[in-house]
Amino acid sequence: MRRPNQIFQTKSGLTGTIATARGRDAKSLQTFRRALHSAAKHLNASAVEAHEGWWDVYSTLRRLQNDPKSMIAVARLAGRIVGEVQVRGARYRRLQHDVRLGLGVHHDFTQQGIGAALLSYAIEAMRSADGVKRISLAVHGDNIAAQHLYRKAGFAQEGRRKGAIGPIDARNDVVVDEILMALYLDDKG
Numbered sequence: 001m002r003r004p005n006q007i008f009q010t011k012s013g014l015t016g017t018i019a020t021a022r023g024r025d026a027k028s029l030q031t032f033r034r035a036l037h038s039a040a041k042h043l044n045a046s047a048v049e050a051h052e053g054w055w056d057v058y059s060t061l062r063r064l065q066n067d068p069k070s071m072i073a074v075a076r077l078a079g080r081i082v083g084e085v086q087v088r089g090a091r092y093r094r095l096q097h098d099v100r101l102g103l104g105v106h107h108d109f110t111q112q113g114i115g116a117a118l119l120s121y122a123i124e125a126m127r128s129a130d131g132v133k134r135i136s137l138a139v140h141g142d143n144i145a146a147q148h149l150y151r152k153a154g155f156a157q158e159g160r161r162k163g164a165i166g167p168i169d170a171r172n173d174v175v176v177d178e179i180l181m182a183l184y185l186d187d188k189g
């Protein structure tokens with residue numbers, strides 16, 4: 001799906017762009033994801049578990065390119081990928097009105113409004129996607145920044161999976177809940 005690019009401003013005054021990722025972005029997206037997973041404490045997969053080869057990233061980008069209910073969009077500052085939003089549509093017809101969202105911003109660029117800009121880009125894209133009625137996501141109970149961001153964009157909590165997220169590593173014993181949230185796109189008719 002060809003979607004219009006968007007310009008955004010960071011809180012420190014830099015100008016960036018958000019655009020749908022293409023096959024040619026596979027290598028830089030792979031580098032971005034490696035950095036994201038190495039630093040983020042609130043993702044399900046560790047950096048090792050999340051590892052994907054360049055070809056896997058490329059194939060996914062190519063496959064999703066023509067799916068109106070899925071997207072991978074990236075935020076760039078000075079040409080470098082600093083954030084990513086993913087929306088995945090469901091395979092089965094009865095589930096296709098409900099898409100699933102994931103979001104990540106490089107740790108050097110958080111708290112700059114990039115997460116909010118990516119989220120708003122994805123929501124607008126799904127508002128114009130035929131048949132999409134809701135956007136769902138799951139977030140760790142201790143991921144306060146992400147929950148704040150989602151609530152601000154209109155997502156509401158729908159459920160809580162108690163103790164669903166295990167400790168981050170063997171030196172840690174903290175188990176957290178998983179919060180289920182959704183945004184209804186009911187104003188588009």
Ligand SMILES: CC(C)(COP(=O)(O)OP(=O)(O)OC[C@H]1O[C@@H](n2cnc3c(N)ncnc32)[C@H](O)[C@@H]1OP(=O)(O)O)[C@@H](O)C(=O)NCCC(=O)NCCS
Pocket residue numbers: 040041042043102103104105106109110111112113114115116117137138139140143144145146148149152
């Ligand atoms: C969560 C994440 C996407 C946020 O991205 P970001 O670019 O920092 O987001 P923004 O700068 O647009 O907004 C962050 C908001 O959270 C707020 N925030 C940050 N830390 C906070 C905290 N501890 N408590 C409350 N609010 C907090 C910021 O103040 C800001 O809100 P504001 O605009 O009202 O001031 C980013 O931290 C990230 O990628 N984390 C790792 C991966 C991840 O957790 N992804 C989400 C999986 S569901």
